[in-house]
Amino acid sequence: MPSLGSIRRSFAPWDDPAAKPYISFKNVTKRFGDFVAVDNLSLDVYEREFFSLLGPSGCGKTTLLRMLAGFEEPTEGELYLDGQPLKGVPPHKRPVNMMFQSYALFPHMSVADNIAFGLKQDGMEKGARDERVAQMLKLVKLEEFARRKPHQLSGGQRQRVALARAVAKRPKLLILDEPLGALDKKLREETQFELMDLQQELGLTFMIVTHDQEEAMTMSDRIAVMDKGIIAQIGTPAEIYEAPDTRYVADFIGSVNTLEGKVVSSDESHVTIEGPDGRIVGGLRGSKAPADGQTVWFAIRPEKMQVSREKPAEAANALEGEVWDVAYLGDMTIINVKLESGNVVQAAMINRSRLVDDPIGYDERIWLSFSADSGIMLER
Amino acid sequence: MTARWSWFNISSVVVGFAFLYLPIVLLIVYSFNESRLVTVWAGFSTKWYSELFQNQGILDAAWVTVRVAFISASVATVLGTLAAVALVRYTRFRGRTVFTGMVYAPLVMPEVITGLSLLLLFVAINFARGFWTVTLAHITFSLCFVAVVVQSRLVSFDKSLEEAAMDLGCPPFQAFMKVTLPVIFPAVISGWMLAFTLSLDDLVIASFTSGPGATTLPMKIYSQVRLGVTPEINAVCTILIAIVTTGVLIAALLQKRRAFLGNNE
Numbered sequence: 289m290p291s292l293g294s295i296r297r298s299f300a301p302w303d304d305p306a307a308k309p310y311i312s313f314k315n316v317t318k319r320f321g322d323f324v325a326v327d328n329l330s331l332d333v334y335e336r337e338f339f340s341l342l343g344p345s346g347c348g349k350t351t352l353l354r355m356l357a358g359f360e361e362p363t364e365g366e367l368y369l370d371g372q373p374l375k376g377v378p379p380h381k382r383p384v385n386m387m388f389q390s391y392a393l394f395p396h397m398s399v400a401d402n403i404a405f406g407l408k409q410d411g412m413e414k415g416a417r418d419e420r421v422a423q424m425l426k427l428v429k430l431e432e433f434a435r436r437k438p439h440q441l442s443g444g445q446r447q448r449v450a451l452a453r454a455v456a457k458r459p460k461l462l463i464l465d466e467p468l469g470a471l472d473k474k475l476r477e478e479t480q481f482e483l484m485d486l487q488q489e490l491g492l493t494f495m496i497v498t499h500d501q502e503e504a505m506t507m508s509d510r511i512a513v514m515d516k517g518i519i520a521q522i523g524t525p526a527e528i529y530e531a532p533d534t535r536y537v538a539d540f541i542g543s544v545n546t547l548e549g550k551v552v553s554s555d556e557s558h559v560t561i562e563g564p565d566g567r568i569v570g571g572l573r574g575s576k577a578p579a580d581g582q583t584v585w586f587a588i589r590p591e592k593m594q595v596s597r598e599k600p601a602e603a604a605n606a607l608e609g610e611v612w613d614v615a616y617l618g619d620m621t622i623i624n625v626k627l628e629s630g631n632v633v634q635a636a637m638i639n640r641s642r643l644v645d646d647p648i649g650y651d652e653r654i655w656l657s658f659s660a661d662s663g664i665m666l667e668r
Numbered sequence: 669m670t671a672r673w674s675w676f677n678i679s680s681v682v683v684g685f686a687f688l689y690l691p692i693v694l695l696i697v698y699s700f701n702e703s704r705l706v707t708v709w710a711g712f713s714t715k716w717y718s719e720l721f722q723n724q725g726i727l728d729a730a731w732v733t734v735r736v737a738f739i740s741a742s743v744a745t746v747l748g749t750l751a752a753v754a755l756v757r758y759t760r761f762r763g764r765t766v767f768t769g770m771v772y773a774p775l776v777m778p779e780v781i782t783g784l785s786l787l788l789l790f791v792a793i794n795f796a797r798g799f800w801t802v803t804l805a806h807i808t809f810s811l812c813f814v815a816v817v818v819q820s821r822l823v824s825f826d827k828s829l830e831e832a833a834m835d836l837g838c839p840p841f842q843a844f845m846k847v848t849l850p851v852i853f854p855a856v857i858s859g860w861m862l863a864f865t866l867s868l869d870d871l872v873i874a875s876f877t878s879g880p881g882a883t884t885l886p887m888k889i890y891s892q893v894r895l896g897v898t899p900e901i902n903a904v905c906t907i908l909i910a911i912v913t914t915g916v917l918i919a920a921l922l923q924k925r926r927a928f929l930g931n932n933e
Contacts, residue, residue: 357831357835358834359831359834378834378839378840379831379835380834380835380836380837380838380839380840380843384835385835385836386831386832386835388828388831388832389828390826390828392826392828392829392831392832393832394829394832394833394847394851395829396850396851405833405836406836406837409836409837409838453832453836457836457837
């Protein structure tokens with residue numbers, strides 16, 4: 289089987305059994321009254337990793353961060369930072385800094401004083417402190433705003449002040465709670481790359497919480513997709529996208545079509561299923577093939593399907609259907625196709641040419657085809 | 669929307685304000701009256717003010733009042749702020765509802781009852797009545813006003829500010845002093861102003877809890893008026909009105925500033 293993804297592949301301490309984790313959650317449970325926010329969760333994060341916790345609101349991702357920062361104590365389980373247990377260490381004694389979702393800038397202090405706050409607290413001398421503040425202001429490109437108060441800044445500028453304040457103390461670990469949540473789309477995309485550069489430049493470990501899957505995909509070395517207090521899957525962005533463990537993960541990251549069926553036959557890399565939409569051959573996740581007759585789901589991303597008017601002569605899979613909806617997005621066109629079974633699947637076509645003589649329109653009968661390696665079988 | 673001025677609008681405003689302020693205006697005007705008779709105008713004069721500053725009885729009473737107001741407002745502000753912090757922050761402690769109710773009860777408690785019960789307490793524990801009993805009584809009833817003012821500010825205070833301070837290396841108490849207190853400070857000051865003004869005005873509770881040698885200005889005025897209103901009393905009242913108005917205006921300005929800061933967090 290070809291390997292998944294090749295971006296930033298040189299850095300992969302999680303594959304090295306000798307590597308020591310920098311952050312370790314060991315069977316951590318957190319309850320608020322009867323509500324279980326984090327459920328017996330174990331997780332290792334490595335030094336210099338850009339790690340994202342991704343999930344819908346209420347899945348426990350923020351609680352996990354707050355436990356790391358020391359604002360919550362685990363109900364059960366242990367937390368380690370660089371091999372040291374964190375139990376009972378108050379927030380102000382942890383070598384961890386956090387960037388808050390609301391930025392939490394001190395409104396009565398200037399930008400420079402905000403950034404200097406943690407340094408002053410550490411008893412850093414004034415000369416060294418001023419130098420560090422200037423350096424931080426330069427890093428976030430806010431040199432001329434040093435004397436402004438937070439309410440005189442735009443949202444994007446405030447975000448950068450919060451970031452500068454959090455990294456001013458040079459923590460080994462920076463935790464970021466929805467750091468880009470309050471920015472508009474364009475600014476968010478720019479800031480994503482800035483964050484990545486900053487992390488590289490300072491050699492920090494980043495642990496970030498987000499509900500935006502695109503953001504997590506762009507920036508992370510690894511992503512943990514969370515669901516109701518547990519981790520549904522941990523992996524590199526490519527692993528999570530191309531080889532999701534479950535339908536929940538497949539659905540949370542990007543769009544996906546899932547078709548139900550029963551296993552007819554299988555070999556070491558592929559499975560054939562039979563369902564209301566006919567026979568489909570798809571890739572196998574891992575090495576263990578499901579038993580014949582078992583109910584499974586075939587998951588395929590919209591961009592992995594070819595759209596054609598004629599039935600393709602050589603394709604491992606081909607489904608016929610009627611065009612139900614067409615959405616033109618500029619870079620691509622999304623087509624919803626209603627299959628014979630009544631299931632609606634989505635296909636995405638890249639618009640390679642500016643002008644198309646005869647675009648596919650509503651109510652046309654078309655064929656969707658894909659190779660045996662385009663989709664994957666999911667058992668859950 | 670800018671409504672046009674109609675005769676109805678103007679007259680209702682005039683009548684309303686006259687109803688509220690005519691008595692006070694009369695009092696201020698007559699404090700500058702030349703004549704000893706309060707109801708007869710005999711020309712402008714400030715002689716009652718100069719006479720006032722020679723009346724040792726009134727000056728003593730004024731000094732007692734200012735000291736009581738200053739001490740009681742300061743203590744009530746500290747205690748009221750702490751109560752507000754406890755009520756807003758620790759939302760899950762046992763008996764919170766009872767505690768909240770108990771902090772607010774004095775707001776609606778008739779002053780006569782507060783005064784009487786404090787008097788009974790001081791008698792029961794054999795506390796000599798005088799300056800300190802009045803001060804204690806004023807702390808008791810103005811504390812809840814401070815708590816209400818500070819609490820309303822704390823409710824909208826972003827708790828992550830304090831967490832950020834701790835995250836950057838502040839122990840909890842320092843985080844409160846360096847971040848929370850400066851941010852809520854306008855509310856604390858306006859609470860102090862309110863407590864100070866309330867103490868300055870109070871007649872009923874002071875009458876119950878005061879003793880020999882601790883006559884407050886309102887008590888003094890009240891006892892003098894029973895012997896007949898003199899322009900001197902008008903002069904004292906005018907000064908009191910000026911102080912109270914200034915206090916209220918400052919408190920209002922601070923509230924406005926606070927609302928402005930609150931919008932920009």
